[in-house]
Amino acid sequence: MRNRTIGGVAVGAIGLGGMPMSIEGRPEEARSIRTIHAALDAGVTLIDTADAYHLKPGETGHNERLIAKALASYPGDTSNVLVATKGGHVRPGDGSWHVDGSPAHLRQAAEASLKALGVDVIGLYQFHRPDPRVPYAESIGALKELRDAGKIVMAGISNASVEQIDIARQILGDDGLASVQNQFSPAFRSSEVELNYCARLGIAFLPWSPLGGIRRAGELGTRHWAFQAVAEAHSVSPQQVALAWMLAKAPVVIPIPGASRPESIRDCVRAANLTLTAAELDRLDAG
Ligand SMILES: NC(=O)c1ccc[n+]([C@@H]2O[C@H](COP(=O)([O-])OP(=O)(O)OC[C@H]3O[C@@H](n4cnc5c(N)ncnc54)[C@H](OP(=O)(O)O)[C@@H]3O)[C@@H](O)[C@H]2O)c1
Numbered sequence: 291m292r293n294r295t296i297g298g299v300a301v302g303a304i305g306l307g308g309m310p311m312s313i314e315g316r317p318e319e320a321r322s323i324r325t326i327h328a329a330l331d332a333g334v335t336l337i338d339t340a341d342a343y344h345l346k347p348g349e350t351g352h353n354e355r356l357i358a359k360a361l362a363s364y365p366g367d368t369s370n371v372l373v374a375t376k377g378g379h380v381r382p383g384d385g386s387w388h389v390d391g392s393p394a395h396l397r398q399a400a401e402a403s404l405k406a407l408g409v410d411v412i413g414l415y416q417f418h419r420p421d422p423r424v425p426y427a428e429s430i431g432a433l434k435e436l437r438d439a440g441k442i443v444m445a446g447i448s449n450a451s452v453e454q455i456d457i458a459r460q461i462l463g464d465d466g467l468a469s470v471q472n473q474f475s476p477a478f479r480s481s482e483v484e485l486n487y488c489a490r491l492g493i494a495f496l497p498w499s500p501l502g503g504i505r506r507a508g509e510l511g512t513r514h515w516a517f518q519a520v521a522e523a524h525s526v527s528p529q530q531v532a533l534a535w536m537l538a539k540a541p542v543v544i545p546i547p548g549a550s551r552p553e554s555i556r557d558c559v560r561a562a563n564l565t566l567t568a569a570e571l572d573r574l575d576a577g
Contacts, residue, residue, distance in 0.1 A: 291333035291562045294544050296414060296494040297444045297468030301372050303537060303562040305336030305496070306555055307548035310504050312343040312353035314385070317550050319356065326360035328552030330368065332559040338471070338496065338546040340376035340418055341403050347383030351406030358408045374469070374496075375403050376448060378418035378429065391421025393432035400436050416446035416471055417458075426454050430461045437462070444468035448498070452487050459491075471496040471546075476514045476532050476574070477506070482539075489540035497536055500545040501529050507548075516577025520570050526560065533561035535574045 291302040306329040311322035326337070343353035354375055361368045377399035380388050396417070403412060415436060417429055433445040446469035447458050458467045470488050472481040474497035481497075488495040501507035511518035511528035517535075521528040533545050549555040566574070 291559055293335075294494070294541060296336070296372065296374075296446075296544065297465075299372055299413070299444070300370075301336035301544060302333045302559070303544060304334065304533060304559050305338055305374075305544055305546040306334050307498065307546040308337060308339040308353045308357055309343045310548040310550040311356060313345055313504075315504065315550075316345065322356055322550060323360045323363065325549050325552050325555060326357060327364055329549070329555045329559070330364055330366065330371070332556050334555065334559060335371050336374060336544060336546065337371065338374050338498075340379060340416075341399055341406065342376070342379035342381045342387065342418065344381060345383070349383070350381070351402060354403055354406035358406065362408075372413045373407060373409075374414035374416060374446065375407065375412060376416040376418040376471075377403060378421065389419050389421040391417065391419075391424040391426075391429035393424075393428055393435070396429065396432040397436070400441055404441065411440060412442045414444045414446055414468060415442035416448050416469065419449040420454060426457050427461055430458045434461055434466075437466075446471060446494075446496075448472065450484065452484060455484065455487060455491075455493070467493055469494040469496055471498055473498050474536060475500050475502045476510065476517055476535075476577075477502045485539060485543065489542050493542060494544055495540070495542050497543065497545045500536060500547050501532060504548060514577060516573050520566065520574060523570075524564065524566075526564060527557055530557060530561040530564055531566070531574070533558055534564040534566050535571060537561065538566060538571055 448471035517528040
């Protein structure tokens with residue numbers, strides 16, 4: 291697969307989102323391990339996770355441990371795999387999601403992620419979601435402290451506005467913000483503002499739920515006819531077209547489609563080699 295970069299680190303242009311393997315509807319572990327191995331076989335070198343990707347009470351870090359287990363049991367070389375995790379969301383285990391962006395929580399969460407991932411340092415640590423009760427600069431200050439202390443290599447943010455990107459850059463340094471992870475898909479396009487801002491600054495932009503989310507990803511072609519039509523013209527899936535469309539928006543874009551089946555991620559990876567014409571891209575922009 292062709293590469294893109296996050297903070298100067300090369301990763302495959304399509305990453306793997308780990309969430310469907312750990313939250314509601316997750317499959318048995320063996321299938322998840324097969325899915326992660328299939329991604330690695332296909333050239334995926336970016337895996338996105340979070341401490342909050344779990345289901346039951348008391349199993350924070352479920353997805354991080356799963357990824358660590360899959361990497362440890364993979365027969366090939368995994369030294370070039372970047373695992374990007376996040377802190378700042380908490381799930382009590384009753385289906386709800388809450389935020390805690392306090393520096394104290396982020397420090398403790400990063401320590402727990404180090405253990406769950408079984409590493410000495412986290413390659414990319416992302417602040418999951420702004421906490422309205424905590425000044426944004428304070429949350430980002432915690433990431434800077436973690437980086438200064440050698441607990442994380444790169445810092446990223448998620449669900450961030452242009453203003454929050456600016457605050458993060460002020461605190462982390464002009465080249466210190468490695469990535470921004472925002473929702474972006476054919477169904478959700480309002481974060482194209484942040485995508486374009488990242489493109490201008492050379493910051494990696496990781497679209498989350500790029501296929502429309504776990505429940506709707508399979509219906510992408512029926513919900514978005516332009517994507518179905520272009521897919522038919524290329525004899526590929528509409529999901530591949532969606533990923534190729536966002537890859538074409540800027541060289542900083544690295545989608546992280548979620549998967550819990552090997553065939554899903556294999557199909558997504560093919561988008562890295564799918565070239566769409568200018569007329570097709572215009573049609574997808576409009577449709
Ligand atoms: N930062 C945030 O706040 C935030 C929020 C949400 C998600 N995320 C991250 O973004 C990742 C992606 O988002 P997501 O998982 O919510 O949604 P998504 O990527 O839009 O959709 C995931 C679903 O798409 C299906 N799928 C994947 N490839 C497919 C293909 N080629 N054809 C048909 N179906 C396909 C998968 O089905 P199978 O399960 O059957 O394989 C999976 O359940 C997450 O895994 C997570 O890492 C971040």
